[in-house]
Every structure is written in C-alpha cells, then in structure tokens.
Amino acid sequence: MIEYAKELNPEQYRVVTEEGGPLLVLAGAGSGKTRTLTYRVAHLLESGIRPENILLATFTNKAARSMLNRVESLVQHYTGKIMGGTFHSISHRILRSYAFRLGYSSSFSIVDSEDARQIIGSAMAELKIDTKLTKFPKNNIIAEMISLALNTETALEDVISSRYPFFLHLSAEIHQIACLYDQKKKDLSVMDFDDLLANCRRLLREQPDILQTLSRRFEHVLVDEYQDTNILQADIVDLLASGHRNLMVVGDDSQSIYSFRGANFENIIHFPERYPDCKIFKLETNYRSTPEILHLANLSINNNENQFPKALKAVRNKGMRPVIVSAQNVLKQSDFVAQRISELSRSGVPFCEMAVLYRAHYHSMEAQMEFVRRDIPFDIRSGIRFFEQAHIKDVTSYMRVLVNPHDELAWRRLLMMYPKIGKITFEKIWSRLKKQDHPLETLISESFLQTAPKSAQNGVGQCRKTLLLLLALDVPDRTPEKIIDLLLNKGDYRTYLQDSYSDAYAREEDLIQLGNFAARFERMDDFLNELALLTNMSKEEEIEERQEDKVILSTIHQAKGLEWSYVFIIGCADGMIPLERALREPGGEEEERRLFYVAVTRAKDQLYLSYPVLDYSRSAGVQTLCPSRFLSEISPLSPQDEHRPFEQWALFDD
DNA sequence: ATACGATTTTTTTTT
DNA sequence: AAAATCGTAT
Numbered sequence: 001m002i003e004y005a006k007e008l009n010p011e012q013y014r015v016v017t018e019e020g021g022p023l024l025v026l027a028g029a030g031s032g033k034t035r036t037l038t039y040r041v042a043h044l045l046e047s048g049i050r051p052e053n054i055l056l057a058t059f060t061n062k063a064a065r066s067m068l069n070r071v072e073s074l075v076q077h078y079t080g081k082i083m084g085g086t087f088h089s090i091s092h093r094i095l096r097s098y099a100f101r102l103g104y105s106s107s108f109s110i111v112d113s114e115d116a117r118q119i120i121g122s123a124m125a126e127l128k129i130d131t132k133l134t135k136f137p138k139n140n141i142i143a144e145m146i147s148l149a150l151n152t153e154t155a156l157e158d159v160i161s162s163r164y165p166f167f168l169h170l171s172a173e174i175h176q177i178a179c180l181y182d183q184k185k186k187d188l189s190v191m192d193f194d195d196l197l198a199n200c201r202r203l204l205r206e207q208p209d210i211l212q213t214l215s216r217r218f219e220h221v222l223v224d225e226y227q228d229t230n231i232l233q234a235d236i237v238d239l240l241a242s243g244h245r246n247l248m249v250v251g252d253d254s255q256s257i258y259s260f261r262g263a264n265f266e267n268i269i270h271f272p273e274r275y276p277d278c279k280i281f282k283l284e285t286n287y288r289s290t291p292e293i294l295h296l297a298n299l300s301i302n303n304n305e306n307q308f309p310k311a312l313k314a315v316r317n318k319g320m321r322p323v324i325v326s327a328q329n330v331l332k333q334s335d336f337v338a339q340r341i342s343e344l345s346r347s348g349v350p351f352c353e354m355a356v357l358y359r360a361h362y363h364s365m366e367a368q369m370e371f372v373r374r375d376i377p378f379d380i381r382s383g384i385r386f387f388e389q390a391h392i393k394d395v396t397s398y399m400r401v402l403v404n405p406h407d408e409l410a411w412r413r414l415l416m417m418y419p420k421i422g423k424i425t426f427e428k429i430w431s432r433l434k435k436q437d438h439p440l441e442t443l444i445s446e447s448f449l450q451t452a453p454k455s456a457q458n459g460v461g462q463c464r465k466t467l468l469l470l471l472a473l474d475v476p477d478r479t480p481e482k483i484i485d486l487l488l489n490k491g492d493y494r495t496y497l498q499d500s501y502s503d504a505y506a507r508e509e510d511l512i513q514l515g516n517f518a519a520r521f522e523r524m525d526d527f528l529n530e531l532a533l534l535t536n537m538s539k540e541e542e543i544e545e546r547q548e549d550k551v552i553l554s555t556i557h558q559a560k561g562l563e564w565s566y567v568f569i570i571g572c573a574d575g576m577i578p579l580e581r582a583l584r585e586p587g588g589e590e591e592e593r594r595l596f597y598v599a600v601t602r603a604k605d606q607l608y609l610s611y612p613v614l615d616y617s618r619s620a621g622v623q624t625l626c627p628s629r630f631l632s633e634i635s636p637l638s639p640q641d642e643h644r645p646f647e648q649w650a651l652f653d654d
Numbered sequence: 655a656t657a658c659g660a661t662t663t664t665t666t667t668t669t
Numbered sequence: 670a671a672a673a674t675c676g677t678a679t
Contacts, residue, residue, distance in 0.1 A: 060669085088669050113668085138673085193669050260667060360666050362670085384670080385668085420679095422657050455656080455679085533669065557667045579666060595667080618663075 002042060002074055012036045015281045016043050020220065020246035022275035024268070027250055028312040029297070029601035030288030030563065037224055037250055038067050041082070042074040044220055051080035055218040055240065057233075059225040061085050061534065063561060067224075083218070087233045088193055089533050091200035094214065095191070101207050102199055105189050107404075107525070110532040114388065115409045116192045117143050123180040129173060137167050137174070146178050150194045151230045151262025162586065188408060193532075197232040204239040215243040225561075226251035226271075230262035238274070245275070253308050254301050257557060257595045259587065269308070286312045286601075288563055290319030293607050296645040297600045299634040304590045322600075322607040322646040324572070324631060330612045334370040336651055337568050340608065341376055341551060344566060351377055353565040355552040357599050359579050363571040364553050371551070381554035387531055391497060391507040392514060395484055396528060402470060402478065403525045405440035417496060418459030425456045444468055466491040480518035480527060484511050556599045567603035569596075573611035573625035596630045609646065 005013055012032055015025050016039045027033035037056075044054060058064040064084035071082070083090060092110065100106050111119070121139040129136060137145075141164070149159045156178055160171045167174065185192065191199060204211045221241045223229070226249035229237070241247035249271060256265035272278055286294055291314035298312060327333035341354055358364050361383045371378045386392065394417060400410035411430060415421050421429070429452060433439040442448050444464045452460045469490055473482060487493040488508065497504040521527035552564070556577075571577060577599075578592035585591070600607060609631065616622050626632070635644050 086669065140672095196669085258668075261669075362665060365670090390671095420657065424656060555667065582666065617665095 002039070002046065004039065004043065008032075008036070008039060009285060011281065011283050011285060012039070015248075015283070016040045018279065018281075020244065022241075022245055022271075022278035023248040023281065024271050024275075024278050025248065025250040025281045025283065026268075026308060026310065027252055027283040028286060028310060029252060029255060029598070030286040031283035031312070032285075032287060033224075033250055033252075033283060034063075034067060034561070036283065037222060038070045038074065040248065041067070041071045041222065045071070045075045045078055049220060051078055051082045053217060053219040054082045055090070055221045056082055056084035057087055057090060057221070057223045057237070058084065059086065059228060059560070061089055063224065086533070087229070087236065088196050089530075091196040091236070092529070092533065094200055094203065095196065098203055098207070098210055099199070101210065102203055104191075104199070108189050108191055109400075109404065109407070109525075110196070110529050111185075111188075111190045111192050111409065112388065112532045113140075113143065113193070114393070115190075118409060118412070119184050119188070120146075120177060120181050123177050123184055127173070127176055127180060129177070136170065137164070141167075142174060142177055145174060146181065147192075147194050148262055149178075150198060151232060152264070153231050197230075197236065201232055201235050201239070204236065211239060211242070215240050219244055220246045221248070223247070223249045224251075225255075227253050227256035227265045227268045228258040228263045229267050230264055231267070232262075234264075234267045247275075254304070254310070254594055255560065255598050257560065257591060257598055259591055260582075260585070265306075269306075282310065284310060284312055286314050287316070288604050289314065289601060290316050290605060292319055292321045292645070293600065293603050296322050296607070296634065297597055299645055300593060300600065300630050301597045303630075303633055304593055306587075306590055320606050321644075322603075322609060324627070324646050324648045325608060325610040325651060326627065326648070327610060327612050327651055329614045329616075330366045331370075332651060333570055333610050333612045334367040336610060337367055337570060337608070338370045338374050338376060340568070341566075342374065345376075349566065351549045351551045354568070355554060355559065355562075355564040355566070355602065356568045356570060357554055357556050357559050357602065358570050359556060359577040359595070360571075361555060363576060367553060367570060371553075376551060377549065378551040378553055379548070381552060381558045386510070387534055389507075389510070391501070391511060394496075395487055395493065395511055395514070396480075396531065398466075398470060398487060399480060399483055399524055400528060401440060401467075402483075403528060405438065406434070408434065411439070415459075415463060418456075418463050420455045421459045425453055428453055429456070429460070440467070440471075444471070462492055466493075478524065479515075480524060481515035484515045556595050559602050560598055563602050563604055565603075565605045566608075567599075567606070568608045568610065569599050570610050571612070572609045572628045572631060573613075573615070574628050575623075575625060576611070576615075577628055577630070593630055596628070 004016055008016060012035065015036050027036065041054060041056065045051060056064060056067065058067065068082055068084050096106060099108055117139045120142050124139060145156060145159055145164060148163065149156045156175055157171045160174065161168050185195065218240055221237060223237055237247065251268050253265050253268050256263060272280065294312055294314045325336055327336055337356060344354060345351060356364070356367055368380065393413060397410040397413040400407045401414060408430060411433065412426055415426050415429060433442060436442040444467050449457065449460055449464060469486055470483060488511065494508065497507055501507055518527050521530065577596055578589055582588045582592050611625060611627055613625055614622060615625050
C-alpha cells in the first residue's frame with residue numbers, strides 16, 4: 001500500500017484522493033504536477049479501477065511512458081494496459097479500429113508534415129497555379145494555413161485574413177488547393193496529423209454507439225498539459241467523458257506555449273464554465289527553484305493580463321540571484337556559456353545538470369561550435385528531428401513500398417534516389433505504375449525495364465536489383481533490421497549515402513539504431529505508422545534511453561516539463577525572445593512571455609540570462625540589440641539596487 | 655527537356 | 670543546415 005499522506009503534500013493529497021467528477025487542477029511550475037498525476041493513477045488502480053478503464057492523455061509519448069513506468073513501480077502487481085499517449089497517438093489507435101465507419105480503409109497510413117507538403121505541392125501543380133507570376137505562398141505556408149484553420153475551427157478565409165493578410169486576394173485559390181488536398185488524401189488513403197484529431201472527433205460525434213463503447217471503457221480520463229490543448233482535443237476529451245464525467249485536467253495557463261499550432265489556453269480558463277460543478281484545486285508550492293529564481297519568474301509573468309491569478313510559493317532555501325550577462329556578440333556569448341560550464345564542471349557539477357535554452361534552433365549554432373571546440377559533451381534537442389532526416393526516410397521508403405506497393409510518396413522518394421530520375425521522370429514512371437494492381441511486380445518485370453524512359457533505364461535497373469534482393473527475403477525475415485542491413489551491404493544505399501553526405505558514417509550508425517528501435521514492433525506497418533507520430537524525440541531519447549553525462553541544448557518548447565540545476569538562457573535580447581516574428585501574431589507578446597516564464601522556471605539552483613549586444617543577420621546586417629523587454633520591464637530600479645531581481649555581470653576579454 | 659550541381663535565401667516553436 | 674532557385678551540362 002502506498003502511504004499517500006506521507007509522500008504527498010496536503011494540496012497534492014487532496015487531488016490524488018478526490019472522488020471522480022470533473023476536476024480542474026491548476027498546477028504551477030515545479031509544483032509536483034507529474035507526481036500528483038502518477039499518484040492519482042496509482043490511487044485509482046488501488047481503489048479497484050481496472051487499468052484498461054483509464055485514459056491518460058499527455059503532451060508527448062515520452063511523458064506518458066515515463067508516467068506509466070512510475071505508476072508501475074508504485075503499484076506492483078497490475079495486469080492490463082492503461083491507454084496513454086498524445087492525443088494524436090490515442091486518436092490513431094481509436095481510428096485503427098473504427099476508421100471504416102468513416103469510410104476510410106482501416107489500413108490507412110499517416111503522413112508526416114513533409115509528405116503533407118508534397119501532396120499540397122502536387123495539388124498546386126495540378127491546379128496549374130503559377131507560383132512565379134504572382135507572389136504565391138509556398139506549399140509549407142499553405143500547409144500551415146490549412147492546419148491552423150482546422151485546429152482553431154476557423155474558416156480558411158478568416159485564418160488568411162488574420163494571419164496572412166497579404167495573401168488575402170488569393171484565398172479563393174488557396175481554398176481550392178485545400179479541397180484538392182483533402183481529396184488527394186482520401187484517394188491515397190492517408191491521414192495527416194490534423195486528420196487524426198478531426199476524424200476521431202467526428203467518429204465520436206457521429207457514431208453514438210462508438211461513443212458509448214469508448215466512454216464506457218474509459219471510466220476515468222486524465223489530461224496533462226491541458227493548457228496546450230486545442231478545440232479538437234478538448235472536444236474529444238469532453239466526448240469521451242460525456243457519460244461518467246470522471247475527467248481530471250491538469251495544467252498551468254502560464255505555461256501555454258503552443259498557440260501557433262492551435263492550442264487555446266482558454267480551454268483551461270473556461271473549463272469551470274463548461275463544467276460548472278467542477279472542483280478546482282491549486283498546486284502552488286514550488287519545490288524546484290530557489291526563491292530568487294521564482295521571484296524573477298513571478299515578476300515576469302505578472303505582466304500578463306490574461307491569466308488565472310496565482311501565487312507560487314517557494315520552499316527552498318535562499319540561493320544565488322539570477323545573473324544577466326551582456327556579451328558583445330554571439331561568439332562572446334557562447335564563450336561565456338562554455339567558460340562557465342567548464343568552471344562548474346571542474347567544481348564537480350555533472351554536465352547533465354546543466355542546460356542551455358533558446359527560443360529558436362538557429363540561436364544555438366555558435367554555442368554548438370564552441371562546445372565542440374572545447375570538448376564539452378552535449379546533446380541537441382532541437383533542429384531536424386531524428387525520424388525526419390533524409391536517410392531515415394530513404395530507407396523507410398523501401399519498407400513502405402513493400403508494405404503498401406501503392407504508396408505514391410514512398411515510390412517517389414525511392415525512385416528519385418536513382419540517377420537520372422527526377423521529378424518529371426518519376427511522374428512518367430508513376431503514371432504507368434499507378435494503374436497496375438501490383439505496382440511492385442510491374443516495376444521489377446523485365447518488360448517494364450525496357451519501356452522505361454531511356455535515360456532512366458540504368459536507374460530503374462539499379463532500383464529493380466535492390467528490390468529483387470529485398471523480395472528474396474522470406475516474409476518473416478523482412479524486418480526493418482534485415483532490410484537496413486541488406487540495403488547497406490548488398491544494395492546500393494551505402495554508396496548513395498557516401499556520395500550524398502559528408503557525414504555518411506554517422507548516418508549509417510543512425511540506420512543501425514533505427515533497426516534496433518524497430519525491433520520493438522511486431523508488425524512492420526505498425527512501426528511505419530508510429531514513426532510518423534514519433535518524430536519529435538532526439539535519437540538518444542527514443543532509441544536508447546541511456547542517460548549520459550551531457551549538457552543539454554534545447555529549445556524552450558522542448559524543455560517543457562524538464563528541470564536542471566544550472567540553466568543558461570541565451571539570446572535574451574529583444575527580437576530573439578520575444579522573437580520579433582512572433583510578436584506580429586495576435587497575443588504574441590503574452591505567449592512569448594509565457595515562453596520566457598517556462599524557460600526561467602526550468603532552473604533549480606542557478607540561472608544565467610545572456611544576450612549579445614551586436615548581432616549579424618544577412619537580411620538586416622549588423623544590428624544593435626537591447627536586453628529583452630521581459631528583463632527590462634522587471635527592473636525599473638537602478639543597476640546598483642540590491643532589490644533588483646537579478647545581478648549583472650560584466651565580461652572581460654582574455 | 656531534364657537532371658543535377660552551384661548558389662542563394664532563409665530560418666519559430668511541433669504532433 | 671536545408672530548401673528553394675538558378676544556371677549549366679547532358
């Protein structure tokens with residue numbers, strides 16, 4: 001038996017042991033939110049709820065996994081599985097069973113954003129839209145518009161007029177593209193990320209029997225990071241909880257940082273209106289940070305109008321005041337960070353207790369170089385995601401055509417790797433292939449080779465050879481691991497890698513790791529579908545959960561929910577955070593301030609805020625930067641004042 | 655006509 | 670660093 005009263009504080013204890021019904025938990029940063037949630041699940045299990053009757057929606061799959069692992073170690077013996085994961089992965093699993101009720105094949109596949117962009121691109125080509133004559137938005141911008149319209153439930157026209165007013169005159173064309181995009185997805189039998197949510201909601205809304213089955217199955221619904229849900233996700237939750245109303249949502253409106261993808265923190269603000277009988281709990285004791293760090297965080301977030309009033313209380317002993325460092329330029333800034341990290345390391349702090357956070361990936365470039373130069377071990381949690389890298393997508397496209405020979409996007413990627421096959425030649429080949437019942441067999445037939453476009457025959461021949469090798473594998477042997485091995489050692493992919501990339505060897509290692517990772521899945525199509533939803537983790541995270549002693553470099557977004565003893569926030573200049581571009585969005589400044597708040601509250605012991613005075617960008621040239629408004633607005637006092645929430649360090653040249 | 659290499663631009667955040 | 674664009678070679 002777990003001794004709840006001993007292991008939890010009174011605030012947490014009440015949440016954990018509260019009966020069912022709608023519950024809203026406002027959990028400030030560092031208040032033990034995850035702990036509360038895990039103990040609540042444990043408590044439900046101990047009170048006799050069966051695991052399969054619990055649904056736990058989290059913001060990342062990793063968060064769900066680690067929470068469920070913790071539950072498992074709390075409650076020793078339980079069998080069955082709790083359904084946990086992101087809304088996307090939960091929706092995905094639901095749709096696997098019921099997509100046929102919406103007219104989809106139950107073997108639909110998931111396209112990631114790159115694939116989605118491709119489809120939109122081909123829709124644009126098909127509509128003969130001239131992207132040259134009039135300045136037409138690029139396909140990724142169109143994708144953004146369509147996605148935002150769906151996730152915020154606004155008409156495409158309204159999204160364009162509020163966020164992309166300069167393209168308003170093109171909204172008719174854009175609308176056409178969106179329709180054709182939808183059509184194409186249906187024809188290809190694929191869903192994009194948004195479709196997963198939209199279709200799941202539609203299923204629950206339109207099919208009362210399914211809603212009944214599912215809402216009876218999930219007797220208790222728990223939602224983490226509720227402030228980052230969008231309307232679709234909130235609706236899905238409401239629907240699933242519509243019978244029993246055992247719904248607990250946990251979140252912190254001050255940490256809502258995903259409005260760019262449709263998250264609406266009003267979901268959490270208006271929760272009490274949607275559930276007038278809900279009970280509201282507040283977790284306001286911060287165990288993480290020193291009072292000095294918390295003071296700075298509180299001062300900053302108080303500049304936001306739109307929020308629940310809250311007062312985070314620090315319980316830790318006094319520590320060091322946060323430090324502001326102004327460096328002449330980005331190089332000096334990374335110099336300082338690296339220098340300080342070395343000093344801390346020499347004084348015995350492990351690297352993994354330190355993190356460098358920034359607003360945008362490209363802010364971290366100089367720091368990366370400096371760390372390499374000084375041999376500081378580090379791990380980057382931003383930039384191109386592991387599963388989205390070209391070589392990963394290359395080898396999985398072989399797997400995709402084996403699983404589904406009608407997968408146009410996979411064929412496209414695969415064929416275009418071969419010499420003399422570009423966009424046009426692919427279209428020619430595909431226009432013949434797609435009419436076939438068995439495209440794979442057709443492509444490897446002798447006769448097809450002869451009728452292929454002359455210049456491409458060599459390429460098609462090579463491709464055919466490789467595919468024949470793959471097909472020679474017995475079906476039980478056709479695992480990702482074996483396929484990767486074969487492509488590298490017998491096929492031509494290793495040569496291709498070496499010809500195309502300077503870091504071919506590192507990419508080869510990635511592929512081996514991918515093979516290991518894939519071994520977790522029983523079926524290859526499961527693996528391929530999950531892949532699209534897993535794109536977010538760095539390889540170490542996802543593939544091998546090894547904890548290494550490395551400094552973490554991360555965007556603030558990816559740092560959500562994590563903590564380190566020593567945190568460096570670089571680029572604390574106006575224009576970098578708040579990012580100039582983000583300020584143009586409605587509500588942009590407040591969202592950026594929340595982002596800053598999230599960054600600051602990651603720190604346990606020491607917080608360093610640095611910014612470069614001079615910055616160079618190709619578009620604007622050399623620019624003088626000011627300290628972030630989030631710093632200047634909380635320090636009206638003179639620099640010498642002892643009551644400033646931070647102290648300022650000067651850098652000296654060596 | 656097409657592929658492909660060189661050059662230029664362009665960077666938010668992510669399921 | 671990657672994508673988009675441009676110019677050249679085939």
